[in-house]
Amino acid sequence: MFKYLRLVFNDHFVFALLIMIGGLGLAYSNGLKQLTTGLWWPRLIVIVVMLVVLQLGRLATLLKDADVVFLLPREQDMRQYLTSARWYSEGLALVYQLLGLFILLPFVQATMPLSVEMLAALAVTQLVLKDSLFTRAIGMRYQVAPGWLTQPAVVKWFAPAIVLAVSVYVSPLLGLLLSIVLDATLWLLNRRWLAQAFNWWRAIALENSRMMGIYRFFNLFTNVPMLKGVAKRRRYLDGLLALVKRTPGNAYLYLYSRGIVRSGEFSGLYARLTVLGMVLLYFVRGTWLPVLLAALFLYLIGFQLIPFYWQFDDIVFTHLYPIPDQVRTNSFKRLLRTLLFVTAVLFLVMVIVANQQLEVIGITAVVEVVEVLLMVQSYLPLRLRKKQ
Structure with a gap:
C-alpha cells in the first residue's frame, strides 16, 4: 500500500484533489442554501447515499493462492485469525461510514431536520448494518449451504435498503431496532456456519x-504488474478500427489502435479517467477552475497512456518489422493525439453544459488544443528519449 500510495498521491494528483474537493465543497455548500424542507426526493437521496456508503470496506484476509496448501494443516486456527482480520477491517470500514455520514449530515439537516437523538439513532443504524455485513462475510468463508441469506443482493442491498427506508420515512428508532434484529440473526447463523469446514477456494477467490479492486484503483495512476489485462473483442468499435487502412505505412498504427481498444488495462484506464473528468467538470463552476481541471485530467490521461508505446516490445516479431523507428513514433503520436482530442472535445462539451459562458468555453478550448499539441509534439519525444 505504501509503495503505490506514494505514486498515487504525487504532486499532480494532490493538486487535482485539492481543486476537486474545493470545487465540490463549494457546489455542495451553495446547493444546500437552495434546499427547503418538505421536498419528496431528499429522503430517497439519503437512502441511496447511505446504501452506497455501506458497501465501502470489505473483509481483508490477505490469503493467497498458495495458502490452500501451506495453511491447510492450520485450518482449526482460521476462526481465530478471521476474528482478528474482522476487527481490523471493520475498524477501517466504520471510519468510512462515519465520514460518509458526516458529509451527509448537512444535507439531512437542510431537508428533513432531525433531533440529535434521531441523528444518533440513524448513525448507529448504519454502523450496525455494516457489522451485519461483516458477520455474513465471515460465514461466507465456510462451507455454507446456499440460501437467501447467502445471496449478496439480499443481505448487502435489499435488507439494508428496507431498514434505511424505515429509518428515514418512519422512525430512526424503529430502523435501529430492525438493524439490531438483522445483525443478531446473522450472528446466530454465523455460529452454525463456523462449525462447517473452511472453504479455502472461496476465501481465496x-x-x-478485493485486491484486484485495489489494484484497478492504483492502475489509474501507474502500471500495476499484478493486474493482468484481458483482451476483449469489442465488435462495436470495429467501425472505428476500419478507418485505419491496412498499408505497410500503417503497420504500427494498425497494431496500436487494436491494442488500445482490446487492452482491458489501458482502455479501462482511459475510459475511467475520461468519465471521471467529465463528471467533475459537470459540477464545477467558475472561470478558471474548469480550465485547470480539464488541463489536469488531459495531462493525467496522456501521462498514463505513454507507456503503451512499449506494450509490444516483448513480442519478437515487432523487432523484425522492416519499419523505421520514426514511423512507429509517428503512428503512436497520431494515436495519442486522436485519443486526447476526443477527450478534450468531451471535456469541452461538459464545460459548455455546466458554465454556458463564452469566455470560459473559449479559454478551455484554447488551453486544451495547446496542451494536446505540447503533450504529443514535445512531452512524448522527451519521455521516449529518457526511456532509451
Whole structure:
C-alpha cells in the first residue's frame, strides 16, 4: 500500500484533489442554501447515499493462492485469525461510514431536520448494518449451504435498503431496532456456519477479488504488474478500427489502435479517467477552475497512456518489422493525439453544459488544443528519449 500510495498521491494528483474537493465543497455548500424542507426526493437521496456508503470496506484476509496448501494443516486456527482480520477491517470500514455520514449530515439537516437523538439513532443504524455485513462475510468463508441469506443482493442491498427506508420515512428508532434484529440473526447463523469446514477456494477467490479492486484503483495512476489485462473483442468499435487502412505505412498504427481498444488495462484506464473528468467538470463552476481541471485530467490521461508505446516490445516479431523507428513514433503520436482530442472535445462539451459562458468555453478550448499539441509534439519525444 505504501509503495503505490506514494505514486498515487504525487504532486499532480494532490493538486487535482485539492481543486476537486474545493470545487465540490463549494457546489455542495451553495446547493444546500437552495434546499427547503418538505421536498419528496431528499429522503430517497439519503437512502441511496447511505446504501452506497455501506458497501465501502470489505473483509481483508490477505490469503493467497498458495495458502490452500501451506495453511491447510492450520485450518482449526482460521476462526481465530478471521476474528482478528474482522476487527481490523471493520475498524477501517466504520471510519468510512462515519465520514460518509458526516458529509451527509448537512444535507439531512437542510431537508428533513432531525433531533440529535434521531441523528444518533440513524448513525448507529448504519454502523450496525455494516457489522451485519461483516458477520455474513465471515460465514461466507465456510462451507455454507446456499440460501437467501447467502445471496449478496439480499443481505448487502435489499435488507439494508428496507431498514434505511424505515429509518428515514418512519422512525430512526424503529430502523435501529430492525438493524439490531438483522445483525443478531446473522450472528446466530454465523455460529452454525463456523462449525462447517473452511472453504479455502472461496476465501481465496474473495480476497483476490478485493485486491484486484485495489489494484484497478492504483492502475489509474501507474502500471500495476499484478493486474493482468484481458483482451476483449469489442465488435462495436470495429467501425472505428476500419478507418485505419491496412498499408505497410500503417503497420504500427494498425497494431496500436487494436491494442488500445482490446487492452482491458489501458482502455479501462482511459475510459475511467475520461468519465471521471467529465463528471467533475459537470459540477464545477467558475472561470478558471474548469480550465485547470480539464488541463489536469488531459495531462493525467496522456501521462498514463505513454507507456503503451512499449506494450509490444516483448513480442519478437515487432523487432523484425522492416519499419523505421520514426514511423512507429509517428503512428503512436497520431494515436495519442486522436485519443486526447476526443477527450478534450468531451471535456469541452461538459464545460459548455455546466458554465454556458463564452469566455470560459473559449479559454478551455484554447488551453486544451495547446496542451494536446505540447503533450504529443514535445512531452512524448522527451519521455521516449529518457526511456532509451
